[in-house]
Amino acid sequence: MPRPKLTPEPNPALARQLSGLDQAAFAALLGIHPCTVQRWERGKQRPRGPASVLVYLIQQHPEKVLKTLLHDPGFTLLVDQGHAPAA
Numbered sequence: 001m002p003r004p005k006l007t008p009e010p011n012p013a014l015a016r017q018l019s020g021l022d023q024a025a026f027a028a029l030l031g032i033h034p035c036t037v038q039r040w041e042r043g044k045q046r047p048r049g050p051a052s053v054l055v056y057l058i059q060q061h062p063e064k065v066l067k068t069l070l071h072d073p074g075f076t077l078l079v080d081q082g083h084a085p086a087a
Contacts, residue, residue, distance in 0.1 A: 008059075010052045012040035015059040019066055029069065030054060 016026040016037065023041075027034040030051055039045040040055075047055045058065045 010047050010055040011059055012037060012047060012055050015055045015062070016041070018062040019058055020062075029066075 012026075016023065019026060019029070021029065023037045024034045027037045030037075032051065036045070040047055046052070054065075
């Protein structure tokens with residue numbers, strides 16, 4: 001069965017900008033290495049699998065996704081003060 005295509009394409013740089021997070025915090029949110037975010041934003045790689053869906057959702061509904069993830073007691077984002085989301 002063919003995979004459905006997300007429209008518009010996930011745009012990691014836009015999603016991160018809309019989230020108000022820096023690259024390190026965005027990577028922590030997605031559970032990936034910050035270098036992966038850098039490669040995505042430079043166009044060297046594209047998000048795949050669940051990461052592409054999460055990037056897409058953040059891009060489309062940043063406030064709702066961040067509120068859900070960051071306020072879920074079962075989800076912990078370990079970032080220092082320099083990586084906190086914009087208020």
